[in-house]
Amino acid sequence: MMKMEEKILKILLNAEDSIKIKVRFNDTDAMGVVHFKNYLIYFDDGFISFMNNIKNPDTIENAVRSGIVFPVKKIEIVYEDSAQFGDYILVKTRIKKIGDKSITFLHDLYREFDNVLLAKVECVRLVMELESKEIINVKKFFTEFV
Amino acid sequence: MSKENEKKIIDTLLSIEDFKEIEVRVDDTDLMSVVHANKYLNYFDDGFISFLTKLNMDCGALHRQGIVFPVRHVEVDFINMATFGDIIIIHTRVLKVGNTSITLAMDLYKNRKSNDSLLVKAKVIRLIMDMNDNKLIKIAEFFNDIL
Numbered sequence: 001m002m003k004m005e006e007k008i009l010k011i012l013l014n015a016e017d018s019i020k021i022k023v024r025f026n027d028t029d030a031m032g033v034v035h036f037k038n039y040l041i042y043f044d045d046g047f048i049s050f051m052n053n054i055k056n057p058d059t060i061e062n063a064v065r066s067g068i069v070f071p072v073k074k075i076e077i078v079y080e081d082s083a084q085f086g087d088y089i090l091v092k093t094r095i096k097k098i099g100d101k102s103i104t105f106l107h108d109l110y111r112e113f114d115n116v117l118l119a120k121v122e123c124v125r126l127v128m129e130l131e132s133k134e135i136i137n138v139k140k141f142f143t144e145f146v
Numbered sequence: 147m148s149k150e151n152e153k154k155i156i157d158t159l160l161s162i163e164d165f166k167e168i169e170v171r172v173d174d175t176d177l178m179s180v181v182h183a184n185k186y187l188n189y190f191d192d193g194f195i196s197f198l199t200k201l202n203m204d205c206g207a208l209h210r211q212g213i214v215f216p217v218r219h220v221e222v223d224f225i226n227m228a229t230f231g232d233i234i235i236i237h238t239r240v241l242k243v244g245n246t247s248i249t250l251a252m253d254l255y256k257n258r259k260s261n262d263s264l265l266v267k268a269k270v271i272r273l274i275m276d277m278n279d280n281k282l283i284k285i286a287e288f289f290n291d292i293l
Binding site for chain 2: 037038069072078130
C-alpha cells in the first residue's frame with residue numbers, strides 16, 4: 001500500500017497539463033483587458049483539465065457528481081501582464097506539494113500568440129465530501145482516483 | 147511635492163478605513179451552495195471603490211479621464227464560506243503606500259464584524275495608471291487632495 005501511494009505521488013508531482021482558453025467578450029472590463037477575477041475561472045479550468053489528464057479511469061466530473069468537491073483554501077496571484085478580447089490564454093498546471101489535508105497547485109498563464117506570462121498562481125485546495133463537509137485525506141483520495 | 151507633505155498624505159491614507167456592505171447574489175454561488183472564490187475578487191473591487199468614494203473620489207469620472215487601478219498582486223485566505231442571502235461586510239484599510247503601489251488589507255465578514263464571522267482575509271496590491279500614456283501615477287501625488 002505504501003509503495004503504491006509513493007508511486008502515485010510521483011506520477012502526480014511529475015504531471016503537467018496545458019489548456020487553451022479563448023478570452024470572451026464579457027471577460028473584459030472598461031479598461032479593455034481581462035478583469036483580474038477571471039483568472040480564477042481560467043485556472044479552475046486548468047485544474048479540471050489537469051485532473052482529467054492524469055492517468056485515471058474516472059473523470060473529475062464524476063467525482064463531483066458523487067459528492068467530492070475541491071474548495072479553494074488559499075490563493076496567491078501575481079499579475080504580470082494583461083490579456084484582451086480575442087487573445088488565447090494557455091493555462092499550464094502542475095502540482096507543487098501534496099499534503100495530507102491540502103494540495104498546492106501552480107498555474108502559469110500565458111498569452112498564446114507571443115508567449116508572454118500574464119499571471120503566476122499558487123492555489124491551495126482541499127478535498128471535501130460535500131454532504132458531510134468532511135475534509136478527506138488528499139493522498140488517500142488520489143490513491144483511489146488515479 | 148515636499149517629503150513632509152508626502153509623509154502627511156501617507157499617514158492620512160494609513161489612518162482611513164472603510165466598511166462596505168454587499169448582498170450575495172444567487173449567481174455568486176456554485177454547486178457547493180457557497181460563494182465561488184472568484185466572486186470575492188469582485189467584492190474587493192466594491193470595497194476599494196467604496197474606500198475611494200469615502201475620500202470624495204468619483205471612480206466613474208476618473209475612469210472617463212483614463213485613470214484606472216490595475217491589480218498587481220492578490221493573496222487570499224479563505225476561512226469560512228458564505229451563501230446566497232448573506233450580507234458580506236468588506237473592511238478595507240491601507241497597509242502600505244509605496245511609490246507607485248498601494249497595498250490594501252481586505253477582511254470580509256459574514257453578516258456582522260466579529261472574529262467568528264471572518265470569511266476571507268486578503269492583501270491586494272494596486273497600481274494607479276493613466277491609460278492616456280500608460281504611465282504609473284505616484285500614489286502620494288494622486289492622493290494629494292485628501293489633506
